[in-house]
Amino acid sequence: MKPFHYFSKEVSMSHSHSIEDILLTVAQRYIGTNPSRPPAYxxxxxxxxxxxxxxxxxxxxxxxxxxxxxxxxxxxxxxxxxxxxxxxxxxxxxxxxxxxxxxxxxxxxxxxxxxxxxxxxxxxxxxxxxxxxxxxxxxxxxxxxxxxxxxxxxxxxxxxxxxxxxxxxxxxxxxxxxxxxxxxxxxxxCKESSTGCNWFPKKTRLLENEGQLANIYGLKTGYSAYAWTKIECCSLEPLILKGKTYGPLKLYVNGQKLFQNEEQGEIDISVTVPIGLHDVVVESECGNHNWGFLLELISNQAELQIPYDVKGISSPWLFLGPFPKDETIKISDYMSMDTVAVNKDRDTFFWCSENGDNVRAFLENPLFGKWNYPLGVTLYGLLEVAKELSKSEVIDYVLNHIEFATSRYEYSKWDQKQYGAAGINNQLSDIDSLDDCGSFGALMILANKQRPLKGAGKIAETIADYIMNQQSRLADGALYRQIGVSRKMDNTMWCDDMYMSVPFLLGYAELTKDGSYVDEAVRQLLLYKNYLYIEENQLMSHVYHVKEKKPTLTTWGRGNGWVLFSLTELLKVLPDHHEHYPEILTFYRQFAEGCLKVQGSHGLWHQVLTDPESYEESSCTSMFIYAFANGVRFGWIDDKEPYIQAIMSGWKGLTERAIDKQGNVYGVCQGSSYSFSNSYYKHELPWKLNDTHGIGIVLLAGTETMRMLKSQVKLVENVNIG
Structure with a gap:
């Protein structure tokens, strides 16, 4: 067989580097490529x-x-x-x-x-x-x-x-x-006029002699609304705010009330603020005939500017309302731009000063802030590396990514209802598969222990309800895909779905102190073994076709990795007195032995586990290293030596053949469909550079290898002391 290389050995992340250096290089490359950025408004x-x-x-x-x-x-x-x-x-x-x-x-x-x-x-x-x-x-x-x-x-x-x-x-x-x-x-x-056509919807501008809140909301006697802008000041000289109000009004600068008027009238106030940005909030009440205001900043050293970067806006003001006067509103609760304002009439978000123009949040970052299942593992890897190496800035990065999504959950549900599909949290706001919720949900619960994340509690309840009560199940309770992403995927059961369900169930059991979720995780793994385990080679078929009542018998690397990964997560928390503990432990040992037998000559496992001519695949390699290292460290494996050798050979293979000096990860199979033929996995399912299906599990593999080595050193030290 012709040797296969992802890159020249001269640019590899050679085995001479410490595990810590390799992990930090991979982690820093990922973070540097995907910096922390807010949504686009x-x-x-x-x-x-x-x-x-x-x-x-x-x-x-x-x-x-x-x-x-x-x-x-x-x-x-x-x-x-x-x-x-x-x-x-x-x-x-x-x-x-x-x-x-x-x-x-x-x-x-x-x-x-x-x-x-x-x-x-x-x-x-x-x-x-x-x-x-x-x-x-x-x-x-x-x-x-x-x-x-x-x-x-x-x-x-x-x-x-x-x-x-x-x-x-x-x-x-x-x-x-x-x-x-x-x-x-x-x-x-180009300018619309240059096309020779009139284009719609037309832009409706506010006339200078009208109250803009009447233009936005109509006359709403008994209601109030808020307007928000910022002063950008470059001088300590007093500033003049001048204009008129069309109804009762209060004006605040940095939360301090500077002006109040109970009826229509002129605004003319002086204010001195430090150099920098300062919040200006106007609370306007609807009068009998009009409401709103006009306000101008008189200064050569300061200007009003939009308080948040909103693209497509022509005014420096954002508006929120209307609210019944008897409701207490704290405008600062909404200045984070992640929260829908709830009142007894309707929920609302920020508006512009033109009729019918809403402000909406969109996720335009390629990865940061995104919620999907591969990122659940990517960030899990980053979090474990950061905890092991005491890198607080990496922990903060992970938590900020997760909270980007969780804090905007309620907003995204509102946005979906208003516009047909949400501009943010497209999967979290529209859960209809295990892919949409389980993997990232498990990460969210784990991260929430580092610091409370806004919205995490309600989201965890939603995901638990989906997995337990809404996801399709067979008569015996096994989770499956009655409706798939494509019609070909209808009525199928995938190895992948063990990781899309089991880790979340385990995390939710810990969160709620309800052991029934652990029982459900055990149940699913044993059911999936019944449908997908291939006794003769101790490996898993990737998919079971429910309608045809047969497994595909394809031993896809990452599919097997998802199951062994999930077994590992279960054994870390399953009490040894649990009635199914012996059965789960036996499954882990048999399956690990099957995976051990098909390790490739360079230490990596192959895309099709039983076909050494298929490409060396990094994500399943990392999953097997992770599972073996946990097995050695926690004593699930009796004969440890072959597994320790497999772990070290696998890590050496990754660092010499799949990770380069810049921390790029090669050889990660892209997201898959399925087939009854190994040829699909071997020839039609290529690898991608720095695919998120692999980066995090590479980090987890390295972290667990490091922990295993430390545990063996301690074991030797204890023996010597004894």
Missing amino acids: RVTRKNSIKKDQHHRYVFPVLEMFPEIQPGQKVYAWAKLWAEEDHTFPFLLTCLGPVRLYHNGVKRFGSTHEEESTDIRLSLDLVKGWNHFVLEIEKGLHGCGAVFGTGNRKNYPYHFFSPSLDRDGEEGWIYTKPMEETLDSVPSLS
Whole structure:
């Protein structure tokens, strides 16, 4: 067999480096590539074009324009950002004749047979802005379209308003029905007027002689609302705030009330503040005929500025309300921009000073702040490394990532309800699989012990309820996927789902002091053994097909890793007096022995465990190292020596063949589908550089190797002392 190398040995993270140095290099590379950044806040205008639950935009042209005639067309235009050139799968449903243009070039035109069907389109996105135009025509049988990501939860793309007039806004703009065809389809950002078309929704500006709160909320006698801006001051000279109020008003600077008026009138106050940024809050009450205010800062050394970076906004003010006057509101509770304001009428978030313009949060970081199952393991690895090496800054990074998601859970549920699909927490806000909740939920419970995380308690309850009461089960109680991500995945049971459920159940049992969740974890692992364990080679089949009532008999490396990983997590907490402890321990030992037998010649395990010609795969290698190291350290393995050798050989293989000097991790299989053939895993399921399915488990493998070595040293020392 021809030797396979991911890189030249000269650039490897050689075995001469200490384990600590290797772990820190991998961890620091990941953090440096994915710095801590807040969400992107964008203006979203009141628009008939919204996302559906699958994160695709719905163009309900017949509802928008009931008068549209056959042959007339509506154009919809938006842009999408790409970090690099790549091909991406989109999904287009034609509800009548539809043509799709990408960067000015027609990429698709529907035939009569393709109307009312889903069309998968692989489009080559270019680095930077990509402009999309849909030409939606009234046909004989319908009119409209649904368009967007073909990978809803992994890549829930949101589109941006494409014109220079609306720079920074989220959403599509569109024309009214027209007879003629556009002479030139827009392919880059420009002024809307230059296209020769009027584009909607129209921007509604506040007139200077109107109260802006009446413009935003209407007349709401008996209600109040809040406006928030900041003063950026470069001088210690007094500042003048001057303007008028259209109803009762209170004005605060840095929480201190400086002005109050019980009716309409003039505002003219002087304030001195230190150099820097300062919060200005106006509490405005609706009068009998109007409400709101005008306020100007008179100074050459200071200016009003938007209090949070909101893209697409033209005013320095954000507005929150309306609230019944008898409700006590503490505006500072909402200045973190992660909390929906709840009142007896309706829940609300911040608005702009234009009618119908909401502020929304979007996750635009590639990884930081994202909630998904591979990141659950990635951050688990970072957290354990940081704890072992006393790196408080890494612990803070992990906790901040998790709290980015947990603190915005309630907001994301509200956003989903308002707009069809949330711009943030796309998986957490719409749990419909174990992938959506279990792995990251287990991490969340573990991290919550480091410091209380906002929202974590309620989310844990939600996930527990989903796993115990909502996830599909067979008659014997085994978890399975009645509905999969694709129709091919319907009615299947995956090794992967042990890690997507068991660690969370164990964490929730500790959190609630309820041992029944441990019992459920035990039950699931033993049920999965019944369906997927292959006795003759002591390995697991990746998938069991429920409808066909047979396992695939494919020994995919990471699939086996998920199960041995989960067994390890269970044995760490399962009392030895538990009625199923002997059975679980025997399963672990038999399975570990099977994995030991198929370790590759370079210390790594292969993508297909029983096929040494398949590529050396880093994530399953790391999972087996982790499981073996725990087994040695906790005494689950009687004959330790072969496993210690396997651990050291595996770690040496990783550091010489799969981790380079910069801390890049190679050879991690990308996310998978499944097959009854090993050929799919070997030839059609490639590895990816720095894939999050592998980084964290590499860190866990190194950490557990380090802990195991320390435990063996202590054991020898104790023997010598004895």
